[in-house]
Amino acid sequence: MEAISTTTLSLILLGLIILSGFFSSSETGMMSLNRYRLKHLSKNKHRGAIQTQKLLERPDRLIGLILIGNNFVNIAATVIATYICERIWGPAMGAIIATFGLTFIILVFSEVTPKTLAALHPEKIAFPASYILKPLSVLLIPFVKGLNAITNGLLRLFGVRVDDGLEDHLSSEELKTVVAEAGAMIPKRHKNMLVSILDLEKVTVEDIMIPRSEITGINLDTHIDEIINQMKNAVHTRLPVYQDEIDNIKGFLHARQMIKLLAYDEENLNKEAIIDAMTPVYFIPEGTPLNTQLLNFQRKKHRIGLVVDEYGDILGLATIEDILEEIVGEFTSDFAESSKDIQKEENGSIIIDGSATIRDINKTLQWKLPTDGPKTLNGLIIEYIEAIPKAGTGMRLSGYPMEILQVKANMVKSVRVWPGLYMEAKETD
The missing domain is CATH 3.10.580.10 (CBS-domain)
Structure with missing residues (x-):
């Protein structure tokens, strides 16, 4: 390196720092991609998405490739930075300055900044990077396979098989979360319908x-x-x-x-x-x-x-x-038509027919009465009291103050509920 000028070495060091940032951002961008959106873009013949999906088919090889490149440029940058600093400030001071200075520069410009950018905009980073990583993976395939053979062997010692994590599977609960987090991309009514379809099995x-x-x-x-x-x-x-x-x-x-x-x-x-x-x-x-x-x-x-x-x-x-x-949802938007068993009164109370199902009550009034027992309000009240109640009996059922208005043929025919009192009680708890 004696024949190479300090300016040339500095330019090489700058290039290595940029390459380090490229590999760091590529890793974060690739791992932060929405896999289902990636599949959708691939089906629509998006070239960057197709390239990226091929790389992500073997994430162990992709990570190995990126880490080989990242570690190589970081070590090379360390050697050149140390040589430049020793040339300017001498061996002792140069080594100290190179160590702390390069650590700061790599953290800011090659790690934190590019990785944050990639996490925020993974597609803008990952798709262009795939055009570089794909040929690089072919060029370095012997080194990547050798590294994967060692790392996969170590993982198998701990009972971990790499092939087990390559497929993406979603449970119904996870799919609900995906739908809920879709934001404005899916209208609220469509979200409710999708979640309702997933809930049919329950x-x-x-x-x-x-x-x-x-x-x-x-x-x-x-x-x-x-x-x-x-x-x-x-x-x-x-x-x-x-x-x-x-x-x-x-x-x-x-x-x-x-x-x-x-x-x-x-x-x-x-x-x-x-x-x-x-x-x-x-x-x-x-x-x-x-x-x-x-x-x-x-x-x-x-x-x-x-x-x-x-x-x-x-x-x-x-x-x-x-x-x-x-x-x-109901095929009518009128409250009285959609739930003839539930009538709102002017004084704020609600009169509910005893035969009304718990699910209809919860859906219509946005309540949370228990649904894992009796199916109707009459059944829920009788189970709670453990007897046939009399008209005028008052109770608090799942936080809702209720008054039984009518009992006929051993069945609760109608109930008055004061939902406002439930809210006040909830706020004071």
């Missing part, structure tokens, strides 16, 4: 079904005139047809068939014609997750089914519309 048909006591159907034991009147005033598209009681179900009668029957010959309409127009009954076992039932509806071309328990007794009625509402 919800069963009992959570969304119409309870047995609220099923409206045609009883073949009633007079034909009453049946005709019921068909004329039907508010549902499909009505179950049964004999004597709902457990003795015969089939479903669609609104189109009702119109045909009434339009064809209402005066001579008989029960046999109604039975002939029915469609078969589709039964749903209790405990079926909604994601499974949605697929079952699709495969079997059904839109409605009766939920039955292990003894074959009918528990309720579920439709494909009920499942879709779990994903997209």
Whole structure:
């Protein structure tokens, strides 16, 4: 180096510091990339993304390549800096100045600054860097493979296999986090729908079904005139047809068939014609997750089914519309229409029907009543009190002050809740 001027050595040192910053920023940029966005860009034929994805297929080799380059330039920079400082300030003082000065310069200009920049803008750093790292990986492949053989061997001694971490897998909870952190890139309504789809496996048909006591159907034991009147005033598209009681179900009668029957010959309409127009009954076992039932509806071309328990007794009625509402929300924005069981009063209280499901209450009012037990408010109150309460009974259930307004046939029919008092109590805790 005696023949090389100090100016030339300084320029070489500057180039090595820049190279050190390049390798440091490349490492951080590559590791900070959003892998799913990278896959998306690769599918759209983005050249930088394609190059980067190929490098990241073997992260052990990529890291080995970057560290070989980074350590080489840092050691070379140390040697040249020490030589320059010793030439100017002498051996003793030059070594000290070179050590502290180069440490500061590398930390600021080759480590912290470029790595921070790469962490903030990984794509702007990683994609251009891939055009340099790719040919460099081919050139240094013997050194990289040799280094990986040693490091991977050491990792295996500790029970770590490099191949196990090469695939990206997301659980449903992790996918929810990805959706939640998407920010303005995904509209809030779309986020809610995506999260609802992921939550379908946690919800069963009992959570969304119409309870047995609220099923409206045609009883073949009633007079034909009453049946005709019921068909004329039907508010549902499909009505179950049964004999004597709902457990003795015969089939479903669609609104189109009702119109045909009434339009064809209402005066001579008989029960046999109604039975002939029915469609078969589709039964749903209790405990079926909604994601499974949605697929079952699709495969079997059904839109409605009766939920039955292990003894074959009918528990309720579920439709494909009920499942879709779990994903997209209620099909009406009017509060009174969307939840007829929940009525807001002018004084700030809320009157809730005892048959209202806990899930509907939580969704409509944004409450957090427990959903891992009884499905209805009546069931939740009875479980909490461990007895059939009387009208006028007051309690605080999950923080919500409640007053039972009406009890009939051993069931809580209506409850008044004062949500404002819950908020005050929560704030004072």
